[in-house]
Amino acid sequence: MELRNDPQxxxxxxxxxxxxxxxxxLPCLPYGGVQIRTSVIDGQIHEDVYEKVYFVARKYFIKYSIPIDTKNCFAMLSFAIGPNYVPMTWLVTEENESKFRVDNTTEAVVHNxxxxxxxxxxxLI
Structure with a gap:
């Protein structure tokens, strides 16, 4: 299923x-609601991605970002390290970056x- 910015x-x-x-x-709980990330270009506000945070296995947090503006943004899984979320592609070698999918489908979510x-x-390093 392709994910968009709608309740479904x-x-x-x-x-x-x-x-x-x-x-x-493993337990996995949504943490907070949907957050919309925006950018301002030429005085106009553009919705870029929506993000959801999850608390996994009572150990760590992940954040999944789904693009609203598919021209400039990609779907991305981020891992919490300290107070920040780091895209998974930053944590692995350049060779392994391509193993993560950037499309906004439920199949890509499971793969990531x-x-x-x-x-x-x-x-995977």
């Missing part, structure tokens, strides 16, 4: 992430969560 897509993102971690027996598992297990 927000629900689908939550359900997709919940199902992924539920199948592994699996890549996060590989990273956390030390098999």
């Amino acid at each position: 897509s927000h629900y689908a993102l939550n359900a997709c992430i919940d199902k992924y971690y539920g199948s592994k027996g 969560l699996a890549m996060l598992d590989e990273y956390l297990a030390g098999r």
Whole structure:
């Protein structure tokens, strides 16, 4: 399913992430609501992405960003390190960056969560 900025897509993102971690027996809770990131260009406000934060396995936070403006933004999984979220592509080698998908589909979300598992297990650097 392609994710957009609408209530059905927000629900689908939550359900997709919940199902992924539920199948592994890990708790995963949405943390807060949907946040819209904007930019100002020539005095006009543009909605770039919406983001959802999740608390996974009672251990760490992840943030998933879905593009609203698909011309300039990509879907992205970020991992919390200290007080900041870091895109997963910054945490792996240049060779492994391409293993993360940037399309805004539920299939890409599941794929990226699996890549996060590989990273956390030390098999993806």
